[in-house]
Amino acid sequence: MLQNTISYFRHRPSISIGFLFAIASILLGIWVAAIPQIKTRLNLTDATLGLSLLLAPVGALTGVAISSSVFRRIAVGKWLVIGHLLYCVAFIAQVTANSAVMLWIALYATGLIGFLNGVSTNAVVDLLEKKHSRHIMSTSHGMYSLGGGFSAGLAAFFYSMQMTAYQQILLVAAALMVSILLMRNHYLSYRQIIESDQGFRLPTGSVLGLAFICFVTFMGEGCVADWSAIYLKESLEGSKAIAGLGFAGFSIAMAIGRFNGDNWIPRVGSKRITIAGSIIAGIGFLLTIAFKSIPVAITGFTLIGLGFSCIVPVLFSAATRVPGVSAVTGISAVASGGLIGFLAGPSMIGLVAEQYSVASGLSILFFLTLAAAFAAWKNRYLFNKNTAIPATNYPDQLL
Numbered sequence: 001m002l003q004n005t006i007s008y009f010r011h012r013p014s015i016s017i018g019f020l021f022a023i024a025s026i027l028l029g030i031w032v033a034a035i036p037q038i039k040t041r042l043n044l045t046d047a048t049l050g051l052s053l054l055l056a057p058v059g060a061l062t063g064v065a066i067s068s069s070v071f072r073r074i075a076v077g078k079w080l081v082i083g084h085l086l087y088c089v090a091f092i093a094q095v096t097a098n099s100a101v102m103l104w105i106a107l108y109a110t111g112l113i114g115f116l117n118g119v120s121t122n123a124v125v126d127l128l129e130k131k132h133s134r135h136i137m138s139t140s141h142g143m144y145s146l147g148g149g150f151s152a153g154l155a156a157f158f159y160s161m162q163m164t165a166y167q168q169i170l171l172v173a174a175a176l177m178v179s180i181l182l183m184r185n186h187y188l189s190y191r192q193i194i195e196s197d198q199g200f201r202l203p204t205g206s207v208l209g210l211a212f213i214c215f216v217t218f219m220g221e222g223c224v225a226d227w228s229a230i231y232l233k234e235s236l237e238g239s240k241a242i243a244g245l246g247f248a249g250f251s252i253a254m255a256i257g258r259f260n261g262d263n264w265i266p267r268v269g270s271k272r273i274t275i276a277g278s279i280i281a282g283i284g285f286l287l288t289i290a291f292k293s294i295p296v297a298i299t300g301f302t303l304i305g306l307g308f309s310c311i312v313p314v315l316f317s318a319a320t321r322v323p324g325v326s327a328v329t330g331i332s333a334v335a336s337g338g339l340i341g342f343l344a345g346p347s348m349i350g351l352v353a354e355q356y357s358v359a360s361g362l363s364i365l366f367f368l369t370l371a372a373a374f375a376a377w378k379n380r381y382l383f384n385k386n387t388a389i390p391a392t393n394y395p396d397q398l399l
Contacts, residue, residue: 005259008139013128016186018140020121022147023084023176024114025251027091029151030172032225033244034095034165036233042100046230046358050350053226055104057342059111064336067119076120077190083117084180088173095169115339122331123194126320138261138313145258145309148251152244159244207330209379210315211337213274216372217311219341220281220304220365224250226346228301231358236294249298250305257309270314274376281307282369289359289366307369312338318381 008014039049071079090113094106125140151172158168180187228246232238257277265273284303287296319330349361376382 004263005139008136012186014136014140016183017121017124017128018143019179019183020080020084020117020187021140021144022150023180024087024117025144025146025148026151026172026176027088027169028225029148029244029247029251030155030165030169031091031095032229032247033152033155033159034168035226035229036243037165038095038097038103039230042097042103044100045354046350047354048100048350050347050353052100052104052107053346053350055107056111056114057222057339059108059113060115060339060342061111061336062108063112063115063119064332064339067116067332070116071119071194075191076124076194077188077192079116079120080124080187080190081180081184083113083120085177087113087117088177088180092169092173095165115335118335119331120194122316124190126317126331127190127192127194135262135266137317138258138265138310141313142255142258142261142309145251145255145305149248149255150251152248152251156242156244156248207319207333207381208337209375210318210334210381212375213278213311213372213379214315214334214338215341216278216365216368217308217315217341218338219345220285220308220369222342222345223349223362223365224301224304227349227353227358227362231288231362232294232297235358236292236297238294242294246298246301249302253302253305254309257306258313261310261313265310265314265317269382270318271376271379271382273310274314274382275373277307277309277311278369278373278376279307282366282373283307285362285366285369289362314382321381 008018035049038044044052074082087110090106090109094103094110097103097106121140122137125137129136154172155168225247228250229243232246233243261273281304284300284305284307286300287303288300291297315334316331319334321330345365348364349358352358352361352364
């Protein structure tokens with residue numbers, strides 16, 4: 001892993017796009033740690049919070065509908081700059097919301113902008129992989145996970161220093177916006193139009209299988225992001241500093257898996273990686289709900305992150321290989337399944353928690369991860385070995 005990661009960090013196009021992946025999760029980590037405080041400040045019940053969280057994936061589904069139109073008109077590099085600046089602003093509004101209505105508007109905006117950012121960054125990764133004939137998809141997604149782990153730990157530190165969520169998001173978002181502006185010329189150099197040549201369509205056949213696995217993975221990730229802090233703080237009676245550590249463990253384990261993924265996936269195969277990852281995530285959910293212990297719960301969330309780590313990069317890469325479908329269309333079709341999961345998951349947990357408990361809601365994910373393992377076993381776009389791109393490090397001339 002170390003040599004491949006060093007090569008990735010030394011390759012400017014790769015690390016520049018990786019930084020944008022990290023931005024998304026850095027902002028998310030601050031938000032996750034702030035959720036309990038926001039829930040209390042706005043007097044939201046578990047069910048109301050769950051329904052409120054629907055607005056982010058609803059915004060993302062809007063992004064699915066308009067992505068082709070947006071990217072026909074705006075070069076991908078221009079959107080990389082505009083989209084990530086707007087994302088910072090949306091998260092500021094989300095964390096500092098002083099009413100439920102403002103929170104709903106901000107959640108919708110982050111979902112919409114975040115989806116368009118995700119399509120653009122993944123499309124650029126696909127362009128770089130094809131240009132340089134090297135795997136970087138998993139490592140790029142590892143940057144997202146690394147950012148989440150960093151920001152969750154940073155939020156815990158900020159709270160220990162008595163900094164409010166307002167102060168945290170303003171400080172972090174301002175630093176990220178300055179960084180984007182400093183790097184804008186590099187991003188603007190991507191002048192490609194990455195429009196979908198066939199438009200969005202509902203996934204069918206084996207693509208539907210990929211979408212279902214993405215549905216389960218995104219549902220699991222969304223539930224950990226939105227409910228791990230609530231579970232640790234309210235169900236297990238942890239402190240505010242402890243509350244963000246479940247997501248931190250999840251994100252760090254996911255980063256470790258993804259930084260290894262560009263070496264593992266070609267050797268082990270995307271099918272075996274997806275099956276094994278789903279089973280490991282299932283074990284993580286089982287540990288989290290079976291033992292009423294903060295250390296065990298954090299361990300469970302960490303295993304969930306490790307299990308899910310390589311699945312989304314595998315699915316997005318597989319989506320770009322679907323015959324007769326452009327990369328953007330393939331990614332959008334598979335991501336749509338994930339968005340439905342991201343939409344259903346946190347809200348489902350909220351509704352179940354209102355009637356029973358957060359642990360009862362999380363138990364549903366245990367069974368869904370086993371179903372995802374079965375779907376991966378049957379899918380024809382996942383291969384036991386994938387050697388289309390050599391699993392070697394970047395040659396010196398690319399550095």
